[in-house]
Amino acid sequence: MNIQLHQSIVDNQESEVIITGSKSESNRLLILQALLNKLEIKNLSNSDDTQVLQKALSSSEREIDVHHAGTAMRFLTAYFSMLENREVLLTGSTRMQERPISVLVDALKDLGADIQYEKKEGYPPLLIKGKKLTQDKVSLLANVSSQYISALLLMGAFLPNGLELNLIGKVTSVPYIKMTLQLLEQVGVNSDFEGNSIKVKPIIHRQSILNNTCLTVESDWSSASYFYSIVALSEPGTKILLSTYKEQSLQGDSSLQDIYKQFGVSTIFKENTILLQKLKAVSEDVVVDLNLSNAPDIAQTIAVTCYGLGVACNIKGLHTLKIKETDRLEALRVELSKLGANIEVTNESLHLKKREGEINENISIATYQDHRMAMAFAPLALKVGIVIEECEVVSKSYPGFWQDLKSIGFKINKI
Ligand SMILES: O=C(O)C1=C[C@@H](OP(=O)(O)O)[C@@H](O)[C@H](O)C1
Numbered sequence: 001m002n003i004q005l006h007q008s009i010v011d012n013q014e015s016e017v018i019i020t021g022s023k024s025e026s027n028r029l030l031i032l033q034a035l036l037n038k039l040e041i042k043n044l045s046n047s048d049d050t051q052v053l054q055k056a057l058s059s060s061e062r063e064i065d066v067h068h069a070g071t072a073m074r075f076l077t078a079y080f081s082m083l084e085n086r087e088v089l090l091t092g093s094t095r096m097q098e099r100p101i102s103v104l105v106d107a108l109k110d111l112g113a114d115i116q117y118e119k120k121e122g123y124p125p126l127l128i129k130g131k132k133l134t135q136d137k138v139s140l141l142a143n144v145s146s147q148y149i150s151a152l153l154l155m156g157a158f159l160p161n162g163l164e165l166n167l168i169g170k171v172t173s174v175p176y177i178k179m180t181l182q183l184l185e186q187v188g189v190n191s192d193f194e195g196n197s198i199k200v201k202p203i204i205h206r207q208s209i210l211n212n213t214c215l216t217v218e219s220d221w222s223s224a225s226y227f228y229s230i231v232a233l234s235e236p237g238t239k240i241l242l243s244t245y246k247e248q249s250l251q252g253d254s255s256l257q258d259i260y261k262q263f264g265v266s267t268i269f270k271e272n273t274i275l276l277q278k279l280k281a282v283s284e285d286v287v288v289d290l291n292l293s294n295a296p297d298i299a300q301t302i303a304v305t306c307y308g309l310g311v312a313c314n315i316k317g318l319h320t321l322k323i324k325e326t327d328r329l330e331a332l333r334v335e336l337s338k339l340g341a342n343i344e345v346t347n348e349s350l351h352l353k354k355r356e357g358e359i360n361e362n363i364s365i366a367t368y369q370d371h372r373m374a375m376a377f378a379p380l381a382l383k384v385g386i387v388i389e390e391c392e393v394v395s396k397s398y399p400g401f402w403q404d405l406k407s408i409g410f411k412i413n414k415i
């Protein structure tokens, strides 16, 4: 189903939006909950990716399908590898079967795992025969996806001697690795990350460590990015309140606070909420220069904000975007061009020229089964009418997205 967004403005009152838990934190905690005896999780994400993982962890079926959920695919590959006496055929959507997994599978095999490719070498589906992993040290490439590293770390503490990783190449998406280590620490696992080496100590007294541990997931900063974009594209004075956030976040996408200052948006923490406010208009002569290798999921939001504001941008550090839900660099190039943009992409960067004319009106934006394509382009409705195709894709990370846009004043109808 497509959605028509008519030109809109954000309601005048201080609109409040409640965003559910981070899907990255939620999916790590669900794996830890399954490995530990007792762990209560509050403010769990309501995303499809989290529900898919929750269902997989409680399933006793031989075949498990994680659909589009990258973290579920990678975390479960490591998890089922060490689950003795269990055989699982782990599969996913057509796109998931094109997202590489050999770096993780090779590392797990080096640790002693029994994993076979069921179709194409290097890609899901995987046949995993769970067994005791005998090794405790492994080297792996760190510049393809940090999810492979997080997957290994989450199970590392449950190996008899812990785990030592030697990371080869430039480490990408580092805040996600730190998030994994910080959550491990919150359940009592010590680790050490120095240079290209990460050591996770074995968890010893599971019972005593975990008596009554209850962790609350902070709300999702990647989801917050769409509201940053909305405020940036609105008139000075516009305010939106988002909950529930912490000043000391585990999520790298909280760098939005700094990034959006150059788009005239301030962030003020008030107890557990953030108030986003548009302070001033942005000069069209600004050139935005960013490296997003630590925050790849907000690249689409920022590129569209820049186009909406009419400013030029050069974004680097985007080498992981080609293997996500779609080739996000190519998808951005095609869809922004339809709106009139002068844009070029390489395998790891995006270059958008300052906008000369108006934004083309009532363009239909294809979303390539990528939730972030739909959500990143929607804020442009503050400038022109726009159609977003296959609007239901948003449920991968943010099922209530369209409802929340309506609640702050967006004029929307399904077509
Ligand atoms: O560990 C995680 O929760 C994630 C890591 C990132 O992936 P890469 O490390 O592949 O960039 C990010 O893009 C993804 O949405 C979530």
Ligand SMILES: C=C(OP(=O)(O)O)C(=O)O
Pocket: 068, 069, 070, 071, 072, 297, 324, 325, 372, 397
């Ligand atoms: C890349 C993403 O998710 P995943 O890799 O977990 O499918 C995302 O949510 O933007």
